[in-house]
Amino acid sequence: MSAKDRPITSSLVNIAMWVERRLHLVKIWKATAGHPIPKSSASWFYTFGSMTLLCFTIQILTGILLALVYVPSANEAYRSLLFLNYQQELGWFLRAMHYWGSNCMVVIVFFHMTQVFLWGAYKHPRELTWISGVVLLFLTLALSFTGQVMRFDSDAYWGIGIGAAISGRIPIIGAQVVNLLLGGPIIGSDTLSRFFALHVFVLPGAVIALVSLHLRLVLLKGINEYPTPGIQVHKGTYWRNYEEMLHKDGMPFVPNGIGKDLVANGVLLLVMVALAVFVGPKGPEIPADPAQVISEAKPDYPFLWLLSAAALLPNGSEVILFFVVPLIAVILLIGLPFFSNVGEKHYSRRPVSILVVMLTYLTIGLLTYAGITGPWSPRMEAWSGTPTKPQFITGRSPVELQGALLLQGKQCRNCHSVGGEGGQRGPDLSAVGARMNQPQLIRQVIQGGGNMPAYGNTLTPQEVNALVSYLVSLRPINTIPALNPAIPEKAERVSSGEPTKGAKTGG
Template identity: 55%
Template sequence: MAWYKNIYDWLEHRLQLEGPIKHEIMHPVPRKTASWWYVFGSASFVLLMLQIVTGILLGLVYAPSAAHAWDSLQVLNHDLPLGWFLRAMHGWGSNFMVAVVLIHMAQVFLFGAHKYPRELTWVLGVFMLLMTLGMAFTGQVLRFDQDSYWGLGIGASIMGRVPFIGGPLVHLMLGGPMINGATLTRFFALHVFVIPGTLLAFTAMHVWMVLKLGINEWPTPGRIVRRETYIAEYTELAHKDGLPFVPGAVWKDLVFSAAILFAVAVCAAVFGPYGPTGTPDPTIIATVPKPDFFFLWLYTVLSFLPPELETPFLLIVPPIAVAILVALPFVAGVGEKSWWRRPVAVFSVMFIAICFGVFTHLGTYTPWSPIMNAWSGAPIPVELLHNRTPLERQGANVLQQKQCRNCHQLGGLGGQRGPALDTVATRLTEDQLIRQVLQGGGNMPAYGAALSPAETTALVAYLKTLRPHYQPPAVDASRGVVAMNTK
């Protein structure tokens, strides 16, 4: 075995890592922190490593293009040995990672570990949670099936509601006005490079601060955090009633992390990978897309909110929630840590957990919209076809075939997800109708890739006839001004 030692000595002489590593892994921690309540952070890190390793292997096969993404996943599922298991490990690892990170955040909050001097540790944790959700969302998009296509459409709709910069943000996210090959390339870069790289950097900073500031002590009732005395009190506690992190506390982290990996493997083997389901088809509105579990609560809320409240909710509630989380350690950075003496904190966690559980459960069977109940087979009212030209009647056929009435009422029948079309010609000009059909907007997806130029022309021609006879069609006022100036 002497040659092993020679290699080790050669490396140590040049890197000199033994001293710093020994110092960190042997640093004392309060004895009560060697508890099963303190294992979620290390399990989150292990799951991140699992995602990176399985993601690299999947990236060797996956083709981030609209023409080949779905086929490359079929190759992984059916042609490569254990390719399906690799995809399943990556998918279930994502679910477990989101769940464990959420539990870790709740445990940190209940144990008062966000208080002085760990404020920045908490703030980094908040952004790491957001990046974990971002990595999960971008990964779902890369499946590029019906669910991911419509999920991305909903995400683009949410992004487009941002005042002033919503349109440019959607173009930046999609690589254009609609979902196409450039969209997958951008999400692939986000999922594989940008988000994991940033998450690894934040994780390194997070671990560094945990090592330097120490693991939060057990929240004993009556032990008050004071900025003037806390560090001295913590140092005394760690040395008088402490034990080395290795092996005193680390073995529970290793056991729990191994159990989590085993659970991921069991779920992967039993339930298999997620999708992909059918190839994306923007004309199939009745697909009833479902996001992965970590976004089901949002799916449910948006399904039951009245349309006029969706935009205020999306633009106000999430930013306020993030701001509250970031501000928490600065507003409540001292005082009692024990949950026994912080009833508001306990109630908040219980309330959020119950709401999350209930909304997630409802999301498993909640329709995309409770009032989106039209059938594409219902005929267009006869009175709306009288005195129409052949081109306009062809447009009515396009309206029927593309299932537009799943979302829009016409003649009092149809879905209510979008506005009724009976008076659409009084609200939108011809140019605006063309732009809305091709590029979408609001809750409406873009149909530019699903309609031929002839179909678009016919559909817009028919839509231009949908107005009461006593109301004039919408006009572009700027054209009148230009015409007057040219005379």
């Protein structure tokens, strides 16, 4: 250091000390970052909390930058996202970071809760830490949902629609809740403004408040020690033993215990950047316009399991899925530290906890997989854009070919595939002639059944005849049409068509 620098340095030190004497920053630093933790807690399993905080910080930063361009109006929102994607330098990257940051946050919150649950960290005296964490989970999911609405594309539109439909079923106050959420009885110009206010003001504010409480509780009640099988939690002795452990075997979180957190957060940041760079942002898809029927609206990843659960549950059980199950889940989650307050912490002595985690992950994982892969919507363009494979055309008589045209023209292909091509809401029809006989097919077409609407009012008798003739012809070569078991010989006689190939037909 040169002599010339010295007065500046000493001035800076003086200013710093002046600030320190008034704010006592060193004391605050020691009490927070430097708070003592058990040595055993410096574990890779204990890094999920700080990773969640990193995700939230990234969401705040990228969210502020997005808000500089995003216009929260029904007319402008979609356009401002296109501007970010295609014109604003690195706007797409910003969107991608915000999108993947959101997905990562939900996943890591789940991992964090799983670890806390399996390691018994919710037990005495950390009940309130757990409860604030549960509320933070719900707030994170709410942020994720309101965030997908910001895209204001078809996913957002139908997502709000489903959200409103669920809210509308709340007993007594359903209509009022829908009105409050949407700014009216239906999705309109006020809806996006309301969700924007929730997404950027109300929910982040609530998260900041709850995170502050959560961290305050972590400092006050200490980081959970790495549990040892056989060591029980007793309300009367736990805190004394914990303090003794800190005294004998503790170390400050910064600098001694933070190493693994830094590495884990670094890896997470790289993963998020990689996802943003290599996969990119989501959408915007088709604009939020109910007239655009060719859309397969799906929610973002965190809600796909809910989509498939709602779609798979039997008709009439919506109230159970949307109200009874969540109520039980909330009671169980919030009540957990009271139901299981003391005793063993280590998961190896709590087999039920392992079972609960496995069942939860399997259920959510499989439902999410079904949500991604399942054919939840008809393929609305299949009738005009999906050709029929040659093997389902050759050898058909003129009337059967008219039936094939009806299968397209009446948009049956939107729900039914033939030869694996077309919609998949209903069964594939490639071999329907071997499964169902002519009277059964006529009845099904006219009256519907299962999830299929009745077409009796929209088809003429001749159209039904032609369509069913074609359906009867859809069966493997050298197989007879499906028989009526009661009168097999008659069924065989009335069933027309043979699955012939290459015959001269036309017409």
